Amino acid sequence: MRNEPSFVYNAPARAFHWLTALLLLIQYVLAWTMPDVHRDTKPVGLIAWHLGVGMVIVLLLVVRLVWRGVHGAPPEPDTLPSALRTLARFTHALLYALLIAVPLMGWANASSRDWSVTLLGVPMPPLSRAGSSIGHALGDWHRNFAWVLLALVGLHVAAALFHQFVLGDGTLRRMLPAHGDRARSEQ
Template identity: 35%
Template sequence: MRYSTPAIVLHWLVALLIFVGFPLGVYMVDLPLSPDKLKLYSYHKWIGITVFLLVAVRVSWRLMHTPPSLPAGIAVWQRRASQIVHGLLYALILAIPLSGWLMSSAKGFQTVWFGVLPLPDLLEKNRELGDLLASVHKVLNFTLLGLVILHVGAALKHHFIERQPFLQRMGWGRKERT
């Protein structure tokens, strides 16, 4: 069974934004202060807020629509691992933008979505807390990277080695016949 079209579109939009936002974040941190660095920070924040909103929509969709069940041949431990990894992915994809927003607030830099919509600061300015949140943001991001590698690796293993139609479930290749 395939996921629904809205679930597939939301999955790949979020994945694309993460694949752009993560390396942008790694790249921009060590740049010297300049107007270009500030522009990259703005782009990074725009991506993060957009991911947060899209994941909120995706979680709402998922709560109202049962995802397709895993193929029958999947071991019980793999089913449980899949549930845990997916839960952690959702939690991190919500927590990471929130931690970035909190960090920006604590450091005294307001987040302005797409340069048009100023978002409220979530915390008072506090440099020490901002530095702590920067560390939290970084750890969460690299944890997400590890889980994404695990997630993609598992999907590829099941698809190519075990010959189960995992990639078709998320919109790649021919549709399964039901």
């Protein structure tokens, strides 16, 4: 086993990353295909699925943050300029914040509509009281910040492609399973 550090994320961190990406893709497809939510809308069908996937995203992000807190991230290669490293850290922090905040705003909005919210079949407590004007307003914020999150994900993908094809610095390989599974040392 080599003593040099691995710059590749460990297998669980990579799994959390790609599962989050898959759940977000599913969530946006559900959001774009479900019926519009109005005063008398019931949380059935695609709306119920949207609520459920949102709750799984919250759970996944909590587990992911705990994992990251315990295991940390691999060291960053020294080839990344300081300004890009700072921008990457800021963007990642904002991604994590929105990945938690957007579903929580949706949960609070659902609670204000007196909808039951469950996580894998387990009822969750309401985040706002039924009829709450703040809970209703958070529905608009949920929608607006979902667009911000989508734009940020697009920026994240564009940055990965920039690193791969313009800088050629191997940053993208840090999160790719095939490369990481061959790495001798993992976090």
